[in-house]
Amino acid sequence: MPERTDPYLQIGEVAERTGVTQRTLRFYEEKGLLKPPSRMDGGFRLYSEADVKRVTQIRRLQDLLGVALADIKEMVDAEEMLRELRAQYDPESGISEKRRQLEKAIEVVEAQYKIVQQKMEHLHEMKSQLEERLKTFERWSGELERLEDKAPVAGA
Amino acid sequence: MPERTDPYLQIGEVAERTGVTQRTLRFYEEKGLLKPPSRMDGGFRLYSEADVKRVTQIRRLQDLLGVALADIKEMVDAEEMLRELRAQYDPESGISEKRRQLEKAIEVVEAQYKIVQQKMEHLHEMKSQLEERLKTFERWSGELERLEDKAPVAGA
DNA sequence: GGCAGGTCTAACGCCTACGTCAAGGTTATA
DNA sequence: TATAACCTTGACGTAGGCGTTAGACCTGCC
Numbered sequence: 443m444p445e446r447t448d449p450y451l452q453i454g455e456v457a458e459r460t461g462v463t464q465r466t467l468r469f470y471e472e473k474g475l476l477k478p479p480s481r482m483d484g485g486f487r488l489y490s491e492a493d494v495k496r497v498t499q500i501r502r503l504q505d506l507l508g509v510a511l512a513d514i515k516e517m518v519d520a521e522e523m524l525r526e527l528r529a530q531y532d533p534e535s536g537i538s539e540k541r542r543q544l545e546k547a548i549e550v551v552e553a554q555y556k557i558v559q560q561k562m563e564h565l566h567e568m569k570s571q572l573e574e575r576l577k578t579f580e581r582w583s584g585e586l587e588r589l590e591d592k593a594p595v596a597g598a
Numbered sequence: 599m600p601e602r603t604d605p606y607l608q609i610g611e612v613a614e615r616t617g618v619t620q621r622t623l624r625f626y627e628e629k630g631l632l633k634p635p636s637r638m639d640g641g642f643r644l645y646s647e648a649d650v651k652r653v654t655q656i657r658r659l660q661d662l663l664g665v666a667l668a669d670i671k672e673m674v675d676a677e678e679m680l681r682e683l684r685a686q687y688d689p690e691s692g693i694s695e696k697r698r699q700l701e702k703a704i705e706v707v708e709a710q711y712k713i714v715q716q717k718m719e720h721l722h723e724m725k726s727q728l729e730e731r732l733k734t735f736e737r738w739s740g741e742l743e744r745l746e747d748k749a750p751v752a753g754a
Numbered sequence: 755g756g757c758a759g760g761t762c763t764a765a766c767g768c769c770t771a772c773g774t775c776a777a778g779g780t781t782a783t784a
Numbered sequence: 785t786a787t788a789a790c791c792t793t794g795a796c797g798t799a800g801g802c803g804t805t806a807g808a809c810c811t812g813c814c
Binding site for chain 2: 505508544555564
């Protein structure tokens with residue numbers, strides 16, 4: 443009788459593994475970014491590995507794209523729809539419903555894609571500029587060195 | 599007698615041209631992100647073109663790097679030091695002082711550079727993943743279409 | 755010199771994304 | 785069965801980044 447369902451995790455472990463606080467996990471749940479996890483009899487939250495992934499995903503979107511949690515909710519909601527789409531893969535019910543969901547998902551992902559692209563372009567520009575500046579600095583540094591050789595520091 | 603100094607701008611124009619509010623401009627000044635601009639006799643702020651550039655620079659750092667204004671202050675402070683370095687380009691006074699300033703500037707710019715690089719790497723990953731997903735969506739879309747052909751929508 | 759429209763400072767407000775108690779219930783282990 | 789370690793739900797607090805309002809002042813123009 444193997445209790446092989448999933449190695450469920452308590453909130454503390456999830457917090458440790460994801461690097462966020464327990465408060466943040468409850469907060470995300472409150473805001474609908476994480477679906478309410480299952481519970482032990484006593485009320486303790488039990489998270490799955492999928493939840494852990496979801497959290498790291500959220501953090502990446504926050505950090506990389508710098509978008510608000512409300513927008514991130516849109517994105518993860520779309521993901522959730524996709525899970526459902528993939529799960530109920532019976533071609534029986536609601537094909538047009540599925541099409542609508544799929545189109546919504548495409549929309550969201552494409553929006554995300556555009557943000558990523560724009561960011562990358564702008565970052566590329568910025569990178570070039572920074573490289574320019576670093577080169578300038580090296581030149582200056584060389585010039586300063588020559589000046590120091592000619593006129594050694596006072597007190598030396 | 600040409601009054602050719604600089605076409606100085608009032609706060610409203612700067613706000614319009616940079617896309618930030620007047621409040622934001624005063625706020626940045628308060629926080630040391632913008633040096634106190636000159637004033638008209640009556641007290642109205644008079645900004646230069648350099649100030650406009652500074653503002654757009656600040657916004658880019660905010661938007662692209664997502665760093666706090668305090669950190670941005672460090673960056674723009676370094677820039678200011680460089681202006682000074684470039685301005686007083688007499689090799690007379692304080693060579694070692696200049697070296698220190700230059701090294702500080704290099705430090706700041708390199709830090710910024712690393713942030714940019716990391717962001718770009720992560721964004722690149724994310725981009726690949728998004729492309730994968732879009733391909734998957736296209737496949738699904740095709741499958742759905744075939745299903746719809748076989749079993750036309752109810753009500754048609 | 756009077757009016758419209760722009761600007762000034764000061765001060766309080768607000769939203770986001772959590773931090774930080776407090777008081778009490780749960781679980782595992784000895 | 786008791787005790788340490790963990791978790792629960794409130795509820796208030798906070799930091800950053802401005803928004804908004806009030807009341808007064810300036811500027812340009814007729």
